[in-house]
Amino acid sequence: MINFTGFYTLFRKELLRFWKVAFQTVAAPVLTALLYQLIFAHVLENHVEAYPGVSYTAFLIPGLAMMSMAQNAFANGSSSLIQSKVTGNIVFILLPPLTALEFTAAYLLAAVCRGLLVGAGVLAVTAAFGLPWPTHPLWALVFAALGCGVLGSLGIIAGIWAEKFDQLAAFQNFIIMPLTFLSGVFYSIASLPPLWRAVSHANPVFYMIDGFRYGFFGQADVSPWLSLAVVGASFVALASLALRMIGSGYKLRH
Amino acid sequence: MSTAIDIVGVSKRYGTLTALDDVSFSVRQGEFFALLGPNGAGKTTLISALAGLARQDEGTIRVMGHDTVHDFRDARMALGVVPQELVFDPFFTVRETLVFQSGYFGIKRNDAWIDELLFKLGLTEKANANMRALSGGMKRRVMVAQALVHRPPVIVLDEPTAGVDVELRQSLWDFVQELNDAGHTIVLTTHYLEEAETLCGRIAMLKRGRLIALEPKEKLLAQSAGREVALKLSGPLPAALEALKTREEDGRQVLALAEPAALETVLAAVREAGLEVRDLTLVETDLETVFVNMMRGSRTA
Ligand SMILES: Nc1ncnc2c1ncn2[C@@H]1O[C@H](COP(=O)(O)OP(=O)(O)OP(=O)(O)O)[C@@H](O)[C@H]1O
Ligand SMILES: [Mg+2]
Numbered sequence: 001m002i003n004f005t006g007f008y009t010l011f012r013k014e015l016l017r018f019w020k021v022a023f024q025t026v027a028a029p030v031l032t033a034l035l036y037q038l039i040f041a042h043v044l045e046n047h048v049e050a051y052p053g054v055s056y057t058a059f060l061i062p063g064l065a066m067m068s069m070a071q072n073a074f075a076n077g078s079s080s081l082i083q084s085k086v087t088g089n090i091v092f093i094l095l096p097p098l099t100a101l102e103f104t105a106a107y108l109l110a111a112v113c114r115g116l117l118v119g120a121g122v123l124a125v126t127a128a129f130g131l132p133w134p135t136h137p138l139w140a141l142v143f144a145a146l147g148c149g150v151l152g153s154l155g156i157i158a159g160i161w162a163e164k165f166d167q168l169a170a171f172q173n174f175i176i177m178p179l180t181f182l183s184g185v186f187y188s189i190a191s192l193p194p195l196w197r198a199v200s201h202a203n204p205v206f207y208m209i210d211g212f213r214y215g216f217f218g219q220a221d222v223s224p225w226l227s228l229a230v231v232g233a234s235f236v237a238l239a240s241l242a243l244r245m246i247g248s249g250y251k252l253r254h
Numbered sequence: 255m256s257t258a259i260d261i262v263g264v265s266k267r268y269g270t271l272t273a274l275d276d277v278s279f280s281v282r283q284g285e286f287f288a289l290l291g292p293n294g295a296g297k298t299t300l301i302s303a304l305a306g307l308a309r310q311d312e313g314t315i316r317v318m319g320h321d322t323v324h325d326f327r328d329a330r331m332a333l334g335v336v337p338q339e340l341v342f343d344p345f346f347t348v349r350e351t352l353v354f355q356s357g358y359f360g361i362k363r364n365d366a367w368i369d370e371l372l373f374k375l376g377l378t379e380k381a382n383a384n385m386r387a388l389s390g391g392m393k394r395r396v397m398v399a400q401a402l403v404h405r406p407p408v409i410v411l412d413e414p415t416a417g418v419d420v421e422l423r424q425s426l427w428d429f430v431q432e433l434n435d436a437g438h439t440i441v442l443t444t445h446y447l448e449e450a451e452t453l454c455g456r457i458a459m460l461k462r463g464r465l466i467a468l469e470p471k472e473k474l475l476a477q478s479a480g481r482e483v484a485l486k487l488s489g490p491l492p493a494a495l496e497a498l499k500t501r502e503e504d505g506r507q508v509l510a511l512a513e514p515a516a517l518e519t520v521l522a523a524v525r526e527a528g529l530e531v532r533d534l535t536l537v538e539t540d541l542e543t544v545f546v547n548m549m550r551g552s553r554t555a
Contacts, residue, residue, distance in 0.1 A: 003327070009357025017345050088341035092400060094307055095335055096358035097327035254268075254308045 007102035010093060014110030018076055025114060029072050030121035033064045037126045040186060050188045051219050058130040062140075062216050063185035065122040066147055066209045070180050073115030073148035074155040074172070077107045081159025082168050090252065100247035104156065108239065111152030112145060119144055132216060139224055140215025146231045147208035151176070153238035160245050160252060179205045189221050204234040257316070258283045258408045258439035259304065264313030266299055266463075273299040274310065275463040281441060281456075283318075283407070286434050288450035288471075289443045291460035292549060297443045298338050300460070301412050305335045317408055331359065334406035338413050338443075342385040342393050348372070349381045352399055359404035371399040374429050376422070391418045398426065402433075409433060411442040415449065427453060451541040459548055467548055474544055481511045486533035487524065494523045508537065 018025040041057040050059035084090035093103070123131065134140045154176070162168040182196075183205035189197050200206045211227030214220035220227070246252065259281040266274040274296045281287045289297050302308035304315050306322055306329070315322045320329035343351060349368065356364035372378045375395040380388060385396065398414060411430070415423045431453065434440045444450055450457060450471075457474055459467040467474065484506040491499065491507050498509040498520070511517060524531060 003360045005360045005362055006358045009354055012357075013346075013354050016350075020345055084343075087344075088337075088339050089343045091307060091337050091341060092343070092355060093358060095305055095330060095333075096355070097330040097360070098358060099327070249309060253306060254302070 003097055003099070003102055006096060006098045007106050010098065010103065010106035011109050014076070014080060014107060015113060017080055018110070018114050025072070025076070026117055026121060029068045029118050030125055033068045033122040034125050036064055037061065037129060041129055051217060054217050054219075055130055058132065059188070059213070059217075060186065061123065061126045061129060061131045062213045063183075063209050064126065065119045066144070066212045067180045067183070067185045067205075068122045069115040069119040069144060069148050070151040070205060070208065071176065072118040073111045073151040074158070074176050076111040076114040077152055077155035078159035078162070078168055078171075080107070080110075081156065082162050082165060085159075085163070085252075086165065094252060100243055103246050104239070104243045107156050108149065108152045108242070111155055112148040115148030115152065116144060119148075134216045135218035136215045136224075138215075140212055143208055143211035143215060143227065143231065146228075146235050147205075147212065149235045150204060150208070150231060150238055153235065153242045156242040157238065157245060160242075160250060163251070179203055182206075183209050184221065185209060204230055207231050256283050257281065258285065258318060259441065260314075260316040260319075261300070261304075262314050264300070264303060264310045264315060266296075266303060266308065266310045272463050274303070276313070277460070277463070277465050278313075279458055279465060279468050281408075281439060283439050284434070284437055285439055285456060286431075286454045287439070287441045288454035288457045289441060289460065290447070290450060290457060290545060291443075294462075295460040296463040297460055298412055299463075301335065301410055301441075301443070304410065305333060306330060331404065332407050334401035334404065334409045336397050336401045336409075336411045336414050338416070340390060340393055340397070340417070342388075342396065344384070344386045347382050347384055348377060348388070348396055351385060351396060352403055355400045356403040361404060364403060367405070368399075368403065371402055375399055376425065391422055394418055395422070395426070407437070408439045409441070411440070413443050413445065415444060415446060423449075447541040447545055457541075459545070461549060471541070475539055475541065481514065481539065482508050482537040483511055483517060483520065484508045484533075484535045484537055485520075485524070485531060488530040488532060489527070492523050492527035492529065494527075495520060506533070506535075 037060060040060055044056050050056055084093070158168055158171045162171060182200060183203050184200055189200045189206065192200065207222070207227035207230040210220045210222055211224050211231060214224040214227070257280045261280065262278050264274055264277045265272065277300060289300070291297050299308060303310045304317065304322060306326055309323070317329040318332040320332060322329045346354070352368045352371070353364070356368065372381055375398060377392065377395055377399065380392060385393065388396065394414065394417065398411070401409065414426060418426065427449065430440055442454070454471055456470050457467070458465060482500065484503060486506050495509060499507055500510050501508050509520060521531070
């Protein structure tokens with residue numbers, strides 16, 4: 001027996017929580033991505049053609065969108081959980097009969113929604129820079145959703161683990177930022193020296209971006225199937241970890 | 255099945271500190287039960303274990319027959335808890351808060367009951383106000399409403415009247431009394447002992463994690479030092495009565511009476527010493543005295 005209403009209510013609460021401040025949680029990251037697009041496109045347009053027939057400006061767009069999705073999917077669950085823990089109102093969701101699965105799924109789904117919303121916003125405002133209609137829309141959608149799922153799970157994990165805002169900030173600055181920036185957002189890793197290429201290949205965010213790009217251009221640095229395997233496995237691993245943390249009551253039920 | 259809460263051998267340690275030490279007792283359905291104890295006695299820890307907010311290291315707890323660990327859904331469905339700390343979610347209004355809370359308990363449409371709760375708790379006018387905009391006492395009332403959205407048979411209130419004005423305290427207790435009359439089991443902790451004295455049937459006292467008393471209120475009152483008499487005399491207290499003296503209060507000698515008849519002996523001794531009684535009052539024992547005596551007593555024990 002599943003407390004579906006409980007899950008759905010928690011999911012809706014998490015949606016409303018960011019939607020009520022959509023200016024900061026959706027509009028701001030879209031604007032940031034637009035600024036990156038303007039600056040990098042202007043600086044690099046004449047220098048590189050990322051793939052044959054794909055201008056650098058166009059190449060940049062899916063990467064920026066995926067990076068914004070990833071960062072915001074992470075931010076959603078993590079900031080909600082740390083706020084609830086620090087202010088203590090987390091008791092109101094610990095007291096009801098919600099299972100770990102209902103709890104995790106609600107936070108995760110809300111994080112994915114925020115990520116996708118930001119992604120759609122970024123694509124909408126940057127499309128004019130020459131983004132083609134996706135050649136494989138389904139691939140693009142799968143990578144967007146799974147990518148948000150990976151970072152959404154990581155957000156839940158960080159939000160539960162962190163006890164103070166500065167611990168969460170450290171997690172964000174030392175793990176999430178490097179992962180998302182060193183992922184081939186701004187360049188094709190084929191152009192990198194071997195060491196950096198190896199580093200990028202060890203980064204799951206690279207596969208999200210590469211797979212997402214494949215959806216738009218029909219070409220990418222690695223096979224979309226390899227990307228799907230890496231991103232899918234990362235999602236399963238991190239989502240199960242989040243589920244287990246919540247199930248065990250780690251740092252939530254003392 | 256007539257036990258609302260069944261606590262068996264519950265211990266809880268935080269590092270080297272034993273917050274609960276082998277606590278066992280039961281609360282029957284329909285009881286109005288008080289959990290008393292000084293700061294740090296373990297009251298909140300016990301309530302947290304009961305509610306699944308903390309996990310006991312040993313022992314089991316059942317709420318309406320449901321184990322709080324293995325059968326946590328049914329246990330939590332049966333339980334409404336008002337936490338001690340004043341907490342709220344600043345993102346939402348009072349009504350949203352209550353609608354969400356209903357949803358977590360699996361209740362979709364709960365508007366009629368939410369309206370009734372708002373009315374009973376004097377929150378009707380604040381229904382659409384943001385939680386942030388409420389005074390402390392009003393936030394506390396919302397917490398009471400949150401605990402009741404799913405009409406739990408067992409209601410636990412952890413110091414619900416801390417920081418609440420006299421008027422609200424009274425109306426809150428009237429409401430809780432009403433719930434008790436309607437068959438809900440009530441467990442409360444409070445530092446206002448007169449509240450426990452007027453409202454509760456049975457009282458448990460905790461001290462440093464141990465259960466040191468568990469009695470019906472009347473028995474607890476009766477078995478304590480008995481009555482006391484405060485005497486104002488025309489001269490110093492006769493030596494024969496020194497042994498009975500417990501304290502001196504604004505010029506009066508307060509003597510303990512083992513039984514009402516002992517007053518005869520006291521007065522006889524006064525007469526024998528050639529003294530006059532200027533004033534005499536019998537002091538009724540209240541819960542406060544019992545409480546203080548218990549806490550003092552078990553320290554030496
Ligand atoms: N999460 C925790 N970590 C460590 N120690 C704790 C924790 N929670 C409670 N304690 C300790 O357990 C003991 C019992 O605390 P508890 O909050 O249960 O007391 P209480 O009876 O509710 O007191 P009060 O009347 O002040 O509310 C205290 O010594 C407290 O410091
Ligand atoms: Mg307490």
